[in-house]
Amino acid sequence: MTRLTDADYARAEQMLAPHRARHVPGSTVTPQWLNGGTRFWYRVGTRYVVADPAAGTRREAFDHARLAAALSLASGHAVEAADLPFAAIEFPDRDGTQDAVRFSAFGSRWEWSDHTGTCTRVDEAQPGPLEFPSPDGTWIAFRRDGNVWVRSRDGGEEFALTDDAQPHHDYGCLPDAMSARMAMRSFGLEPPFQAVWSPDSTRLLVHRLDQRGLAEQVLVESSPPGGGRPVEHRFRYPIPGDEAQATMSWTVLDVATRRVVRQQDEPATIVHPSAVVYAWWSGEKGDAVHFLRQSRDARTLELRRLDPDTGETATLVSETGKTRVDPTAQLGEPPMVHVLGSGEILWWSQRDGWGHLYLYSADARTPTQVTSGQWLVRKVLWVDQADRQVWFLASGLDDDPYVRRLCRIGLDGTGFTQLTDDDHDHDAVSPPEGGYLVDRPSTPAVPPRTRVLGGDGQVLIELEAPHTARLEALGWAPPERFRATAADGRTPIYGLLWRPHGFDPERRYPVIDHIYPGPQIHRADPSFNAPLNGGPEALAALGFAVVAVDGRGTAGRSKAFHELSYGDLGYAGALDDHVTAIRELGHRYPWLDTDRVGITGHSAGGFATARALLAHPDFYKVGVAVAGNHDNRINLTMWAEHYHGDGDLEELSNPALAANLRGKLLLIHGELDDNAHPYQTLRLVDALIAADADFDMLIVPGAEHAFLRRGHYLVRRTWDYFVRHLHGTEPPAYRLAPLPPPADPG
Known part of the structure; x- marks a missing residue:
């Protein structure tokens, strides 16, 4: 084999996700809604753009060159139009126009007006990264010592809305x-805070979390900043x-009266943070709160209504299944539950074996199936209650x-229409009040061509049409979308195949399986901006063929x-x-050398990587398992x-298979991983030593689950x-630079 050089590693480095995104500007358009969604702004590369669907216009949000010159003069810092040092951007609405922009730069708050051509300092309290401004901009909510506080935007007032927080029994935090x-902590931030303002900015909805009595876990930081003795970190960590x-x-919490209204029924068990965001205010002023409540075993899902004046709750919909009942197709996506002004409830369910919409009457007793067929609804974009x-x-x-695909249907189940029929994967969003769609269709080879669509699918505005020329100049080629047959001999499964850079069909290339086995998501998206892309492209740049597969159980x-993985999570x-x-x-x-197959993955992918070498030792020869949860017990x-579910937890243990190891295995873990603890890897290590097996291990001091500083x-x-x-060759002495943060939207 030809030995790889520094130049090969440098090209591979440019394929990693943060760099890859910068080589395709405009491939990620993230709308930031204005005026309730009648307009929106977004960033593409270093430019800021405002779109007005009603007018059918797209324009620069402001004169970038004039603003840069004015900010340079006002701040005393040199500012380039192509590199505006903006943070915390806002577009104040004045008489229905976005004439001004507010932003933070050089430690101050500024306002620029295209009309006057001036850039002036603004004296106002700016929300921090874990603070929540009210919809009208008057108040900022934040967390202090476990209690909920607010301060006025003008800095004139600051007071607590709760005062009874206790250790491990406090407000707005995550488990x-x-x-x-x-x-x-690696970014100098406190633990996350979660709260939701009412639409009229008068009240806050916040959860109170009780972790008292939970088993405690300890991580030891071997090399704390500044030196000194190792430091212990204690936190609550229950297990199955x-x-x-x-x-x-x-x-x-009522801001004006400082009244506290508490939920009147029993607290719910929470084993995942999704529970704290599955709640929302209903009505123009916040007449009610609706929230989802899932049982500890996830086999029952309920929609409940909370009276914000009394704390009384009522169950509106309850669905129970033999296995997990979800409000979405994939964990982490917005729940597909909508309470209409009529009192009817639009509800997503897999009760018929697929994911479809059902409409409950106002008394929640007579559901009607809205969509049906051997396909599933993936995301609700816009409900037009009038029509x-x-x-x-x-x-x-x-x-x-x-x-x-983008689709539309009547709430009575009639008029089903597919608004798109191409081979692109359509990733669309709509403003809170609906009215139009921002569609971002792509394929693994074609970046998203973003446009604004009307309700009939007609194009109102063409926004961005990025290309891959800069990536291709670095040797990139798009992956092939493939279909194969599962091990049962009949089920079609899908995946992606990346050819090595400089591909020669006369050569034979080793294969790397880039795995994340779910079961809560699928891995090999048919889109350009799939979440785990970047890593496979980098390995392809080093001369490997790379595959990503979505097997059964995802x-x-x-x-x-x-459901194939339910009761057998090790099979996910x-x-x-x-x-x-x-x-x-x-x-x-024939150019794929299936006698030389490696595998790598992170977290559940780390578990699957070690599992692959232990369960299929004749097939997988080399593995790098990162932050694996190797013992799910x-x-x-x-x-x-x-x-x-009720399956045997022993089946979820990689250490039980340690004696099977024959290939080369590198185990990597951060010593401060508070998600999948380093003890997960060390338990596997203990079993491998007991089996007298050879392996390699890297424990990274100070690193957490995502390796944000040491990636x-x-x-x-x-x-x-x-x-x-x-x-089969020695690697070059090339060293990667620290990875930049993910690209800003655009």
Whole structure:
């Protein structure tokens, strides 16, 4: 094999996600709504743009050159129009126009007016990264010592709305076990705070979390900043089967009267942070609060109404299943539950084996199925209550079951219309009040061509049409979307295949399986901006063929497809499906060397990586397992109790298979990983030592689950490991620069 050079590593470095995004400006348009959504602004590269769908216009948000000159003069700092040092951007609405922009720069708050051509300092209290401004801009809510506080935007007032917080029984926080405390600390931030303002800016909805009585866990920081003795970090961390779990209840806080209204029924068990965001105000002023409540085993999902004046609750919809009942197709997506002004409830359910919409009458007793068929609704975009229609994204209508299309249907189930029929995956959003859609269709080869669509799918504005020329100049080629057959011999499964840079069909290339097995999501999106892209492209730049496969047991298709991993979470993502698919690709493409197959993944992907080498030792030869949850008996409660059910937890343990190791395995973990603890890896290490097996390990001091400050180091060590043991050559001495933060929207 030809030895890789510094130049090869440098090209691979440019494929990593933060760099990749900057090589395709305009590929990520994130609308920021103005005037209730009648207009919006977004950033593309270094430019700021405002779109007005009603007028059909797209224009620069302001004169970038004039603003840069004025800010340079006012601040005393040199400012370039192509690199405006903006943060916390706002567009104040004055008489229905966006004539001004406010922003933070050089430690001050500024306002620029295109009309006057002036840039002046503004004396106002700016929300911090974990603070929430009220919709009218009058108040800022924040958390202090576990209590909820507010201060006026003009800085004239500041006071507490609660005063009874106690250690491990406080307001607005996330469970220790999934709050990313160590990651927040690496940026100098406190743990996350969550609260929701009422539409009229008079009240706050906040949860109170009770973690008292939960089992405590300790992480040791070996090399604290400034030196000195190692430091212990203690937090509450329940595991599957523990009787004590975190609980939460809702509280409504009135800013003017400082009245506290508490939920009157029993607190709910919470094993995942989604529970704290599955709540919203209803009505123009906030006449009611609605929230979702899931049982500890996730087999019951309820929609409840909370009276913000009394704290009384009522259950409106309750659905129970033999396995997990979800409000979305994938964990982390917005719940597809909408309470209409009529009192009717639009509800998403997999009760017929697919994910469809149901309309409950105001008494919540007579549901009518709105959508049906062997496909699923993926996201509700816009409900027009006057014309009784709903716009949504659906998948399964295409030959590829993961491709999403824009659709519309009447709330009575009639008039189903597909508004898009191309082969692109449509990722769309709509403003809170609806009226139009911002559509971002793409394929793995074609970046999103963003446009504004009307309700009939007609194009109102063309926004961005990015290209990949800069990526291609670096050697990038798009992945191939493929279909293969699962290990059962009949189920079609899908994935992506990246060819090596400088591809020569006469050569034979080692293969790397880039895995995340779910079960809460699927891995191989048919879109350009798939969440885990970047890593596979970098490995392809180093001369590897790379595959990503969605095996059975992952989300995004039928309930039956997903349920294959229920009761057998160790099967999530179906490793035997991966083996079968890669072998099938090897027959299809002789240039794939399926005698040299490696695998890598992070978190659940780390678990699957070690599992692959232990369960399929004759197939997988090299693995790099990062932050793996190798023993789910001591992992976060949710994974076993929600996705494994009553199955034997011994089946979720990689250490039980340690004696099977024959390939080369590198285990990487951060010592301050407060999600999947480093003890997960060390338990596997203990079992490997007991089995007298050879392996490699890297424990990264100070690193948390995402390796935010040390990511470049583990990436380079991963590359080196595959180059040395799969490519068969010694890696170059190249060193990666610290990874930049993700690109700003655009």
